[in-house]
Amino acid sequence: MNRLGETAKQIREARGLSQKRAADLLDISPVHLCNVEKGKALPSIELAARYRDVFDADLFVVTWCLHGDVNALPAPVRDAAQSLASAFRSQLGLFDRGEVHAESKDAKESSI
Structure with missing residues (x-):
């Protein structure tokens, strides 16, 4: 699995979405999403x-x-990049162990 695919899968799983649902939201086929993630x-x-x-x-x-x-x-x-990475991790709820913990856009909108 390449890094982009691994990240795509982490983002999808963190939002509790199946490949089919995520593919529908992204307007691609589930097969293509599976291929990207793998x-x-x-x-x-x-x-x-x-x-x-x-x-x-x-x-x-x-x-x-x-x-x-x-x-x-x-x-x-280097310092600027470390600050960017830290801010982005904080904003999305990313942790060093590589998990993504951020609310989905749908969940945010439904809570408004």
Whole structure:
């Protein structure tokens, strides 16, 4: 499983969604979502944009926050990158063990 697929699965599972329901929300087939989550297909830019719209989470940024190596960055940007990762983890409820704990957009809207 590639890191993007792993993150896509974590976001979906954290929201308690089946692959079928998440695929419906993302307007893709369940087979394609399964392939993305298993690392057999990479998400397109359009699909990444739908993740942002549907789940309020940027797939690439969340992946970097969960799996990125801040120490590999040049020294001048390391502190800024660590601050960004920390803020993003806090905003989405991400924890070091790689779990995503954030309310789904539907849950937020239904509680309003």
